[in-house]
Amino acid sequence: MNFVAGQFPLWALWSGNALALGLLALAATRVRWRALEARAVNAWLGACVVLLGFWLGRAGLEPGLSFHLLGATVFTLLMGPWLALLALAAVLLGLAAGGQLEWPALGLNYGLSLLPGVALTALLLRLAQRYFAANVFVYVFVNAFLAGAAGMLLAALCGLAALALAGAYPLAYLLENALPYYVLLAWSEAFTSGLVLAILIVYRPHWVATFDDARYLDQQ
Secondary structure, three states: OOOOHHHOOHHHHHHHHHHHHHHHHHHHHHOOHHHOOHHHHHHHHHHHHHHHHHHHOOEEEEOOEEEOOOOHHHHHHHHOHHHHHHHHHHHHHHHHHOOOOOHHHHHHHHHHHHHHHHHHHHHHHHHHHHHOOOOHHHHHHHHHHHHHHHHHHHHHHHHHHHHHHOOOOOHHHHHHHHHHHHHHHHHHHHHHHHHHHHHHHHHOHHHOOOOOHHHHOOOO
């Protein structure tokens, strides 16, 4: 979703921006900067450019209701949740600089569109590592495919709820006209996330920060 600032009260915009800045500051302190591998960082920067293109190719239904891939699951698995939060924020800043997003609404776009996917993907990864066998299929299907779909749906529900509470659109309209599109888009997010991670762990596993050869391959 690409929220429009005029759809929300001023206090919501300021609160969203403040919370986003606080989260980014926390993320910056949690990343182990000296441990980052140069080749992986270059690949992650390329991922930001690709995601920027996906967001530019969005389709829209009404102001504030747009449909595009989020990339939150892929970024979280590639970089880890903390660095993913920073990278996704950089993508949003690039879109705002290009006039594709409104600056006052950046915090809400970040907190309602991207944060849910990152948080859910990180949670599912922890649960899978704790309760499931260390299996490549589990990593791709659960942590990439299913997490991608669930992250998209969660972000959609958060965004639609925010629009309804702000009075931008009636809840019935959002559920009837917007939610079905996000359900369909969730499958695209799931397929893309699963395919990208499956290819990367085969050909470039060192780019995937959350994939450990010793855990997932040596035990097969």
